[in-house]
Amino acid sequence: MGLPPPDSLERLTHADLIGVVRDLIGEVTRMRAENKKLVGSLAKLRVEHRAAKDEIARLKHLPPRPPIKPSGMDKSTQAKGSEAGDDKGGRSSRRRGSQLDRLKIGATVVVKADPPAGSRNKGFEDIVVQDLSLNPQVARYRRERWETPDGKTIIADLDSGIVGGYGPNLMMWTASPQRHHSAKAWSPERHKEGDRP
Secondary structure (H helix, E strand, C coil): CCCCCHHHHHHCCHHHHHHHHHHHHHHHHHHHHHHHHHHHHHHHHHHHHHHHHHHHHHHCCCCCCCCCCCCCHHHHHHHHHHHHCCCCCCCCCCCCCCCHHHCCCCEEEEECCCCCCCCEEEEEEEEEEEECCCCCEEEEEEEEEEECCCCCEEECCCCCCCECCECHHHHHHHHCCCCCCCCCCCCHHHHHHCCCC
C-alpha cells in the first residue's frame, strides 16, 4: 500500500490508518537494517584506507605511523568537573587542627598500676597512642589512676616503647637518624631537654 497524501489522512478509516502505520514501521525497520549495513561497510572502508596509506608510506620509506591510544583525558576532565564543584576558588578544603577525632580506635588496652595498700581507685587517664605497622593501629591505653592514703596520685606506666602518644614502630621510623633525613628528628632524649622541632 502506498502512502496517501497528507491531506487525505483525515478521510481514512481506522483500519486504513492501522495499515499506514504498519507500512511506516516496515519502512523504518528496512532503513535501520540498511543503515547498519552502511555503517559496517564504512568501518571496513576506513580500515582498508588506513592499510593502503600505511602501505604507501612503507613503499616511500617513510617512518611508520606511531600507535596512538585514547588518552582518557575526557573521562578525567568530566569526573573532575562533576565532583570538584570548585566553589572555593581553588582553596584547599582540608580541615586544620587536631585530627584525633577522626582516628578509629582499634583496641583499648587497660594498663594496671601497682598501688600501695589502702589506695583509692580514681578511674583512668586515657592517652591515644598511634603506631605504625603494615596496617595502621590506633589503641587507647586506659592507665589506672590511684590515690594513695597520703594523697599522691599513681598512674600506671606505659610500655617503655610508647613515647608522647606514639608507639615503638612509629618512633623507630621518625626518630632513627638512619631513616630520617633531618638532623632535627624528634627523640625521647630531646623531648626531655625541651628541644622539639
